[in-house]
Amino acid sequence: MTAITALEHSVEIKAVSKTFGAFHAVNNVSLPIRAGEFVTLLGPSGCGKTTLLNMVAGFIDPSAGAIHIGGVDVTNVPVHLRDTGMVFQSYALFPHMNVFDNVAFGLRQRKFSKSEVTRKVMQTIEMMKLSGMEGRRISQLSGGQQQRVALARAIAIQPKVLLLDEPLSALDKSLRAQMQVELIEMHRNTGLTTIFVTHDQGEALSLSDRIVVMNRGQIQQVAEPIDLYSNPANGFVASFIGEINALPAAIYQASDREISLAIGDIRMTAPRRPEWKFGSGEMVKAFVRPEHVRMATSADAGSNVVTGEVLTHIYQGSHTITRLRIDGLGPIEMRLPGGDVVGRVPVGMPAQIAFDLSQVILLADNPN
Ligand SMILES: Nc1ncnc2c1ncn2[C@@H]1O[C@H](COP(=O)(O)OP(=O)(O)O)[C@@H](O)[C@H]1O
Ligand SMILES: [Mg+2]
Structure with a gap:
């Protein structure tokens, strides 16, 4: 044709x-x-x-x-x-x-x-x-x-x-x-x-x-x-698009280059995106995709490392979805490559995780 x-x-x-x-x-x-x-x-x-x-x-x-x-x-x-x-x-x-x-x-x-x-x-x-x-x-x-x-x-x-x-x-x-x-x-x-x-x-x-x-x-x-x-x-x-963790967050410092926020007990500083118009003191939602959560390594700064308790591993062939409970935040989902043994902390045990801060999405905290 x-x-x-x-x-x-x-x-x-x-x-x-x-x-x-x-x-x-x-x-x-x-x-x-x-x-x-x-x-x-x-x-x-x-x-x-x-x-x-x-x-x-x-x-x-x-x-x-x-x-x-x-x-x-x-x-x-x-x-x-x-x-x-x-x-x-x-x-x-x-x-x-x-x-x-x-x-x-x-x-x-x-x-x-x-x-x-x-x-x-x-x-x-x-x-x-x-x-x-x-x-x-x-x-x-x-x-x-x-x-x-x-x-x-x-x-x-x-x-x-x-x-x-x-x-x-x-x-x-x-x-x-x-x-x-x-x-x-x-x-x-x-x-x-x-x-x-x-x-x-x-x-x-x-x-x-x-x-x-x-x-x-x-x-x-x-x-x-x-x-x-x-x-x-x-x-x-x-x-609606893809899987995502939606976490309540409070901004405690905001400059042109960086935004510092508290997610529960966690303090983290992320490079500022131009579309973020938030100022210090505002409550926002921090969205983190499961593929942007990983096991923490010695290279991760202490303020970005969170300890959670492993709730479940859901093996899906090409990858595993691991659910963790983090005090004050509720469950977080993390996606790791299928056969990743590092991520296979047994259920009920603590695991240290870190977010890929360049990928954190901040949005206004409204019921939408
Ligand atoms: N002829 C109709 N009379 C009354 N309500 C309708 C009529 N057609 C659709 N609606 C309503 O309009 C809304 C949108 O319907 P629709 O366009 O079929 O949604 P979608 O295709 O996204 O599932 C629904 O709440 C549906 O019940
Ligand atoms: Mg339809």
Whole structure:
């Protein structure tokens, strides 16, 4: 399939809201999406992802705001004239049709000639690794194959935008991982502007050019995966993306270069990040990822070394998650390489740990 590079296939979501009665399902969301970009809407169940996607598709009318596709205001354009390809969580394939007819559906609706339909269907079927299955009925396909048919049906029409609502969530773990790779390849092959919805942060991190984190109908942060992981904008994003220890902390000294804080009994000084606006005397939350906690060595300064009691080791093959209890702080999780014997302090015994101070994230201490 030829790459679709036309610049006009960007999407712009402009101050869009959707209310059901008094309830704000989507609350004043603005999001420009570049042509060819793979953007993921990520957030917990009920945060408004499907509602927002359905407004881009045209299945739901916004209560306020506008949707532009390719620079054109489509807010009042009906679904079938928006040229979007959609894949639903439930696939929504036509069970009485075979694979070929499912993939051909949108093309026939658009009145392509018979030979054009055949050419485009066969091209898409080959790209989605469904060759030889054209005559099969949907009920004769596995879940993964059905999902490929749903994708093929959506992209066969060469839509301006591809909209994918949790398309992999019904698949088992290994198939999901395989389909993630195929989605990345499909996106590279087609160059389609893609909006992908998931509640699975791992899936979002591995697939996306940019991730839009949503909670309660609002955008929390828009960023590339690496930035989101290393620089979460608030406590919600920090806790939702990856594993993280959230520790209460008090700042007792703040200069341009460094911030000194007390986390329970622990005193530590961390290089200041430009986004930290805190002053002396403020209470904050210190976020530390498990991979940034390690066994202390003789090289660690005493003020950064903490003694905890080992609660559990959870062996996970490539790594071990060790939970420790630290007086006045509660449990802390530490991630060590799989066969690390140094970290294997027996359960119930004290262990000295240290934080990688350059990786500590400080955020305002609010209920978010
Ligand atoms: N037609 C509707 N009527 C009333 N409430 C709705 C309707 N559709 C969705 N909602 C509510 O809006 C919120 C967001 O739903 P949805 O967009 O499906 O969330 P998500 O896809 O993120 O799980 C939920 O609380 C849901 O119950
Ligand atoms: Mg949904």
